[in-house]
Amino acid sequence: MxxxxxxxxxxxxxxxxxxxxxxxxxxxxxxxxxxxxxxxxxxxxxxxxxxxxxxxxxxxxxxxxxxxxxxxxxxxxxxxxxxxxxxxxxxxxxxxxxxxxxxxxxxxxxxxxxxxxxxxxxxxxxxxxxxxxxxxxxxxxxxxxxxxxxxxxxxxxxxxxxxxxxxxxxxxxxxxxxxGERRCLEAQVMDWADDVAYSVHDVEDGVHGEYIKLLPLLNDPDERAALCADVSGTYSDEPPGELAAALDQLLADPVVTEVARYDGSYAAQVGLKRMTSVLTGRFVASAVGATQSRYGTAPVRRYDADLIVPRTVRNQCALLKGMALRYVMRTRAAEGWYEEQRVILIELVGALMRTPEALDPVFSPLFQAAQSDAEALRVVIDQVASLTDTAAVNWHRTLVAARA
CATH class of the missing domain: 1.10.3210.10 (Hypothetical protein af1432)
Structure with a gap:
């Protein structure tokens, strides 16, 4: 470079x-x-x-x-x-x-x-x-x-x-x-890798955790249609009918149907890992192949080219994200802990604005140097965003719950 x-x-x-x-x-x-x-x-x-x-x-x-x-x-x-x-x-x-x-x-x-x-x-x-x-x-x-x-x-x-x-x-x-808003090729590669990783792996985690059941999708046309409707407009600009064709192709793959009866056994985990490996490899290879088909096989980087992802592959990736949304995230969102998480962070920000002496030594001087309420709030947001899940709960317990 x-x-x-x-x-x-x-x-x-x-x-x-x-x-x-x-x-x-x-x-x-x-x-x-x-x-x-x-x-x-x-x-x-x-x-x-x-x-x-x-x-x-x-x-x-x-x-x-x-x-x-x-x-x-x-x-x-x-x-x-x-x-x-x-x-x-x-x-x-x-x-x-x-x-x-x-x-x-x-x-x-x-x-x-x-x-x-x-x-x-x-x-x-x-x-x-x-x-x-x-x-x-x-x-x-x-x-x-x-x-x-x-x-x-x-x-x-x-x-x-x-x-x-x-x-x-x-x-x-x-x-x-x-x-302008054009992204370098490396950012596009990272973005597609992120899509592939969290779509495929979130489904793997969802199947293992028994949130995602593939049998209803295999056997129920109405459930497949509902999933496509969820994905259209959320993770994809494609109409439900176009997504339905991609979903049918995805569900017909033997590595996917093998996982439909997942029971947590060693053999089932082997099959689940086989599905994630095959789908990840396919999604990556499709993007590399399509990009090289357009730009040639000579090395490209930075702003030499844009990553090309075939339409069907992009749709299948979106459908996997839709499975995580429909069967995992919405289920989790209905749990009391999910709303409690939001309350913890919002209340923690408020508590730190009132008691900035509780800020880490890294952030405390930045808060003191803030020239406006907005700048001070940004420092507190930086502090809270840096915390781990456990640290956020503990800080909230110390600064909010114990004083309630």
């Missing part, structure tokens, strides 16, 4: 440790050794972290995304360490309790510009992690750009975004204005 892409927000002296590492290998090491990455081990993916030894956390999910990203990117010609960094880093900004926690923090953070896990990731990488003062991990321009799934700021009616207003300077340094 060019020297421009290897530049860091704050220039650093050249390092010669004897390893001959590239700037992007250093980036990867910085993410792997960061405190935020370690905390992902105790943050919810779909199921509450620690509730089952089989189920994924944000950390295991991020490792899986990094592995898929690296192999897919390398086959296309991307620097493998850049796509690896993007996969490892993409969820660093996610708060306690998964997307449920994200929605709660977005609600309470409206006065300071809202909350979004991907925008928070940029903030963690460029500001909050303790590596280089004023620059977070001080990653290279290429690695930061590859980690940015949504290269735009908050807009009304557009839930996903990748940068808060006060992080615009580093964002604008990272991405020249002429790029």
């Amino acid at each position: 060019q020297a421009f892409e290897a530049q860091r927000w704050i220039p650093e002296p050249a390092k010669d440790s004897g390893y001959g590492r590239t700037p992007y290998q250093r980036d990867r090491a910085r993410v792997l050794h960061s405190a935020g990455f370690r905390r992902l081990a105790a943050k919810t993916q779909v199921h509450t972290a620690g509730s089952d030894d089989f189920l994924r956390t944000r950390l295991t999910h991020s490792l899986e995304v990094a592995q898929i990203s690296r192999e897919m990117g390398e086959r296309l010609g991307c620097d493998p360490d850049v796509v690896d960094v993007a996969g490892l880093a993409h969820d660093l900004g996610h708060p306690p309790f998964g997307h449920n926690g994200e929605h709660a923090l977005h609600q309470v953070a409206e006065p300071c510009g809202g909350f979004e896990g991907n925008a928070q990731t940029l903030r963690v990488l460029t500001r909050l992690e303790a590596k280089v003062p004023g620059a977070g991990l001080n990653l290279t321009r290429a690695s930061l750009d590859a980690s940015c799934k949504y290269p735009w700021g908050f807009e009304p009616g557009r839930r996903k975004f990748g940068v808060y207003a006060d992080d615009r300077p580093v964002f604008d340094w990272m991405r020249p204005a002429e790029l």
